Amino acid sequence: MNLWVVVPAFNEAAGIGATLGALAAQEDPDFTLVVVDNGSTDGTARAVRAAAGGLRLHLVDEARKGTGAAADTGMRYAIAHGATHLARTDADCLPLPDWTARIRSAFAGGLEFVAGQLVPRTDEGVSRPRRVLLTTTVEVAAAFGRVRPGNRDPRYLGPYIMAPGCNLAITADLYEAAGGFPRTAIEELHEDRALVNAVRCLTTKYALRRDVRVRSSSRRVRAWGLVKTLAWYADHRYRPEVVDVR
Template identity: 65%
Template sequence: MELWVVIPAYNEERSIGATLRRLAEQTDADFGLVVVDNGSTDTTAEVVRAFADDHPKLDLRIVPEREKGTGAAADSGIRHAIAAGATHIARTDADCLPGPDWIAAVKRAFDDGLEMVSGPLRPRTDEFPLKWWERRLLPAVIGLAATFGRFRPGNQDPLFLGPYVMMPGCNVAITADLYERAGGFPRTRIEDVHEDRALVNQVRRLTTAYGLRADVVVHGSVRRLRAFGLVRTLGWYADHRYRPDVVDIR
């Protein structure tokens, strides 16, 4: 198994260092890493290059993608990894902290026969001081979104081979073969299409070998929740019923 991790990044100079450090500290260090600079106007690329210089044992590459969008950036990164020899790809985002055993857990899921896997998305506690109820807010939002997804009309089709499972783009892994057969992430902007949902539904037409694992854990940023509030955040994830003036919260 040759596993690569892909991170799309846009103006993440303040956040991506923590993400890279968490990956450099994984219990299983046998993976390649691609950061896709999605047209950043800040020093994101410089931060990544400096990190690579300071961690020569980490196979870290930076790939430019001028076409704006998380879907486009993730797709470019994954296809770069596949061209470099990746047989399996994991994706997280530049404002997220994978658990210390994330790589090992992803590999275990693949070894058990899954072709696509995700797991819990928990709130980061290092960005803002969080009260005890706020620590439970992000999992609650994700749980509501997952429940909505099971009943969402767009996720219902007799051609689907298995049930809808919410797999956030910041915590998902897939085999290279299935990614290519499914057509990959749509090359879209996040404000137009939730590219992770689109890929899940493409996969559901091909196989039932996908699912969730409790040990595939990523801690996600709460900055969007803080900026939008609970109701608007739910509206954003529910087919963009809420459309903010500023999507890229930094």
């Protein structure tokens, strides 16, 4: 199993060091990292090189705006360089120390697509009750996704699961068969949902694994508030002028 981890990044110079630190601290360090600089103007590439440490790092560029385009570039770069299995997290997230080990175990158990669990970061000044509320909100959103009309279609071979883009893994073969992440801007489409539904047309070998955990940032909630953030994820019913919260 040749595992590669893909991290899209846009103007993350101030925070990506923590993400790379979490990846460097993985209990299973047998992976290669691809960071995709998505047109940053703040020195993100320099910060990545400075924080890479002992990671097997590839730093590539993608000028087309959007996490979908950046993530797809990273995934296809990894495949072209020999990756058989792919994982993705984001540049504001902290994978737990057993993240890559749990992903490897899920693949070894026969899964071709793994959706992980999100838990809030504890280093952003958000109170514990607020973090509990955020976790509950994610569960409610996942339940809504299972009944959402757009996720129900006779073509689908299995039930809908919410697979956040910042915590998922997929085999290289399935990624290519599913067409990969749509190369869209974040305002146009939730690329993680599109990939999940493409996978559901091809296989039933996918699952939510709650032991595959990533601490996710709450900065969007802090910037927009909980209600507007939920509306954003519910088919962009709320769409601010500035989407890329940094």
